[in-house]
Amino acid sequence: MRGAYGGPRVLLRRLREVMTEPATAQERLDKIVVLIASNMVAEVCSVYVLRVDGTLELYATEGLNRAAVHLTSLKIGEGLVGLIAREAEPLNLADAQAHPAFAYRPETGEEIYHSFLGVPVLRAGNTLGVLVVQNKAHRTYSEEEVEALQTTAMVLAEMIASGELTALAKPGAEPVLRRPVTQSGEPLSDGIGLGHAVLYDSRVGGTKNLISDDPQAELDRLDTAFVTLRSSIDDMLDRGDMQRGGEHREVLEAFRMFANDQGWVRRIREAVLGGLTAEAAVERVQSDTRARMQRMMDPYLRERLHDLDDLANRLMRALAGDVGPAAMNLPDNAIIVARNMGPAALLDFERGRVRGLILEDGGPTSHIAIVARALGVPAVGQIANATSLMESGDAVIVDGDAGQIHVRPMEDIERTYAEKVRFRARRQRQYAALRDKPSVTRDGKTITLLLNAGLMVDLPHLAETNAAGIGLFRTELQFMVADSFPRTGEQQALYSEVLDAAKGKSVTFRTLDIGGDKVLPYLRAISEENPALGWRAIRLGLDRPGLLRSQIRALAKAASGRELKVMFPMVTAVWEFDQARALFERELTHLRRWGYDLPERVHLGCMVEVPALLYQLEPLMERVDFVSVGSNDLFQYLLASDRGNTRVASRFDTLNLPFLRALRSVVRAADKANVPVTLCGELASRPLEAVALVALGFRAISMSPSAIGPVKAALLALDTERAADLVNERLDDPKAVGSLREALSDFAAAEGIPI
Template sequence: MRGAIGGPRLLLKRLREVMAEPVSAQERLDKTVVLIAANMVAEVCSVYVLRTDGTLELYATEGLNPNAVHLTTMRKGEGLVGLVAKEAEPVTTADAQHHPSFAYKPETGEEIYNAFLGVPILRAGETLGVLVVQNKAQRAYSEEEIEALATVAMVLAEMIASGELQALARPGADLASRRALQLTGAPLSEGVGLGHVVLHEPRVVVKTLIADDVGRETDRLDNAIVGLRDAIDTMLDRGDLARATETLDVLEAYRMFAQDRGWITKMREVIATGVTAEAAVQRVQSDTRARMQRVADPILRERLYDLDDLANRLLRQLTGDGHHVSSDSMPKDAVLVARSMGPAALLDYSRDNLRGLILEEGGPTSHVAIVARALGIPTVGEVEGITSLVEQGDAIIVDGSVGEVQVRPAPDVEHAYAEKVRFRAKRQEQYLALRHKPSRTRDGCDIKLYINAGLLVDLPHVKESGADGIGLFRTELQFMIASQFPRTGEQYALYKAVLEAAGDRPVTFRTLDIGGDKVLPYMHQVEEENPAMGWRAIRLGLDRPGLMRSQLRALLQAAAGRELRVMFPMISASEEFDQAREVVEREITFLRRHGKPLPDLVKLGAMVEVPSLLFQLDEILQRTDFLSVGSNDLFQFLYAVDRGNARVAGRFDTLSPSVMRALKMIADKSNAAGVPVTLCGELASKPLEALALIGLGFRQLSMTPSAIGPVKAMLLEIEAAEITELVDHHLKPEADRPLRLALREFAAERGIPL
């Protein structure tokens, strides 16, 4: 480095010594700028720190007027320093005063300096400040000097991000590294949660930035890259995509990026300046993120996620760190933050400590959202970039009712949300007051309200909510949280506990609905082009009769002496139901032969969620004791919309004419045949949608436990006949406005709570 004393490695070594000294934050910063100026033979070295109000404040200087420290400020974009902060890229000029962005600050005394080099202080792609060196002579700074200063800026970024400099800020002038953020996404599960961030896949914390042996660090990087490539190849080659959260396309992108020579060369160059392999990965990742965040092309910006994931994988190769937070290490008020997550991963966390869930991906009908609602966890999805905007332990608020996330909230914001929590609690008390009232409309129409459940933790909700029973018990959740296939005895114990908790209320058990995105880690997976429409649910059960018989045997024994209701998921043709019924009959015969007590009555039903069954309703109604409509999958298959794909999951209205007409046909034919029909999808959990379902003719709805109160409050204020007339009118081709709008206006006019 031209004119440098000892080069960047010596500077980093001395900086490490300064960082270890037991001195105040201001003294440490003052010593740092002196060291940098001496090493680069610069007459000025200054550190500007970005505040939450968007202004840059001079925090330390060697060469400028010391009285200007904590006095001089400029806006982001103002002057050369502001330009560096705005563009997040180095700016250098031999003649600063004639640069079009130059801004004169008389209190600093910098008018005598001509040469200027400023680099952004970056962390995770976010600008935290600006590091500047200046000289009187009109000179050009070399690429090596720019690179060296950028490496030093990375060390300062850790100092700023640690919060050490916040103590130097004026009252009310918080630093940008801790600035409050308000983010929006898709509301997935109602409720408000206040707590602290727990990253589902936490970023590796790089503790050692400065290298003792550059050659060794280069070797470590090369070995980690080999390990990364091998890990990616293994995932692709062994068909492990069903267990990985990444899609095939993303993994192929990883493979391509992992082979990129430019990326690897850049990291080696950064190591050569005297930092560790981990610090080099972090530095290149941060620089790349800062550049790509300014790219307008959404496709190119999507690559940012791929590059982030790749860098995080490489950091784990280097450190050997795992990527899962154990329940034992979770704070008591954890808000889980993840890019994406399957339902099994969510169930790994302790429900006692979990206050909320925030996802970058995941729509309202994704299975993780369904499980979150079942557990009563406030959840927001589709929050862009959330995993890179928060740090482990950050204060955070999630509002699953409106889809808002508050990161590092100000005290007044936190207070407002605490009040909202208290208000919700008061409203829940009002709903509890309704739990013993019959679910009957004003014109005397009885509507049965059931809850959806799947775990023992759900069982108290039956009595607490005043529900008429359990309309859908998802038996697969027990399998998903187990480390191995549950034995018949373990299944029996769960089903017995469920029936005892329900008392004399009915319980409808759905047989195993696994496959698709509900994967059992201990079961061999078959790679499929489209798992959602592949080997899953009843298809898997019929092809693996031993698995199905084990579950049915446990159910039959658990329900001895009472009624047992069993339904089969994803029935596509009436013949599939016949085959499933034969398996039940064989198990009944087996248990009777061995003298085992049996249920007093066994009722078998089918889930209507595959559109083909709409055209076999007459046949299936002749065979079944009841029907259950799975509106989530039915909607997905009707519109060919992947419910887990955030880009298309919200594209169509669930109250659209096509969906409503399909549901009306099911309700009309079931009612005419005298076969009870229950809608147990997510539609039933929202008062407005439940209002539409009542108008279609559904008299049994199954929903999340928290929805019982709001839905009951709604139906107590309506007349079913009036709603039926309104819905029928707006399903006709000549209807003048959408059904959703008509129902909303109707409710507003009559004061019906939604």
């Protein structure tokens, strides 16, 4: 294919010149269609842009009647242009008018043209418009011409994505990608965040440099990146834990097969030879693939899209030199947008610049949500296609209270949320005024309010909230953010800092709770059918006593001369606690023998989070110094509701009667044995749920720092006896089913309890 300007690479260079010229958006579009028509020896070139109302509007044309620009429009699926937009596939016809989908528009004057080539304008798999060339002669365009037009469409996609064309649109008819978007998801962390989007994933669709000056240099870069990609996959397969057969290895073998697919490689190389940079070529091919696969009905094939996306992202990272979060240039008000994120990843960002977090996955009890709450970062999960909804730099609002996001919000929405932020600040000042007020209910019951923590960044909240102490210190977070297994000395230094920062207030350390969904990158992963029910927490500690002994030694040394409280997670049977206690005592004996100063007093406790333990409470209470209910895991195991699976995580109410009966049984058993009991799950962080816990008999609850103020305000207005009468009446009724939420909400409203 050769035209007046000598082929696609020359056309791309001319287009780049046009894009940098000082001109209005309409003038630039008009020049672009003239250039494309001339290069492809076409008598017509037209650009249709998809609007927010679902119609395709003619934005520019060379060859058709210019008066039809901004007047002619088609719905998605209507006419040949609408068909291309719906199917996201090129359409190449020798006689367009003979096609059953042809829709005649008399104002355009297109009845004299027969041959037709149209391609979708795509970005990250989303259709933004349609680019068309036409000729009077009956002809079928060559594959090279189709490829060239698809490549050219990328330039138009960038122009639409930039928002430049919005000025040409009437209100309500803006280009679809630049429209304001509101989506509801799952609230993960309370708060309101206003800022600008930063795409965490190196996803396809993020490159800005599209046009190459040296195709051979780009091919060399691409080939090097492919070598890096395949080598990384080979390394994964060569690891010791992958040597054995099994489903996990089969998945990686399929992944390697995709990475070596010559069709995929060839399409990317052809795009580079057509004049694109290596990054733009990967983007072009993956955007086309994503658009096709998103429209497939076969769930297996749609699932493979994730594999291809991952491969494209890995290839993009290889081209970029694998830039990580720490090297990202964040704005002062960054809203991090990602498909998913491990709990340690959020800590890689400069903390003072992060205003919010948006995830395509993630549930409220997932560990990234827990970290977000600890950092005070508003977060929303379960936002479908989040990384394709916005561009880096787009204005975004994260409403962690309502579980909503607003992308490119209208001015009135932005003003409303700015006022909401000011209101929250006033409310926080009201909560701050309660800081030194004792946590005593209206009828005189003292409730101990504690914090959940896991990193040094959490510790200033002790002074800010005046909490009574730390009811749960998650020691695994230190391991999850480290590049290698922390040595005993490193662990001791952290635990000592925590105790120093607590300034005599109680701190309860939970021993290492890894396994399941909390994987340490430097430890050999174990493939399990049901990781949440597998080799994790105390099971791993008892089977690999070296890990647990190292931590016990660090804790004991750090608490020299001070009180030490330690609890063991996921205990299922009393004998597991017995073994853990024996291991602890042997370690203390060892330290004593070598002359180390020991803690002044040691309290060993147990997490109640496995339902089997509910039937061993009496012998358990004879052995422990205290118990702590882990409501997150106890709820998921009792209700068979995976807390990381959003399809079922919201299926059961945390105030349902069976769960509350289980909690009450723990309180009663502890009270009977005179054993202190605390609840340290996320359940305690919500005022209404905290009211229920106090009504059940809990007198110590541990929560996220931001919850201290709201929970204290609710408890100060609570008459404990009246609430207990309401709760126990329902729990004592053997025929009662359902949830207490509605009745408790009505009670709170009648009593004037702020929830």
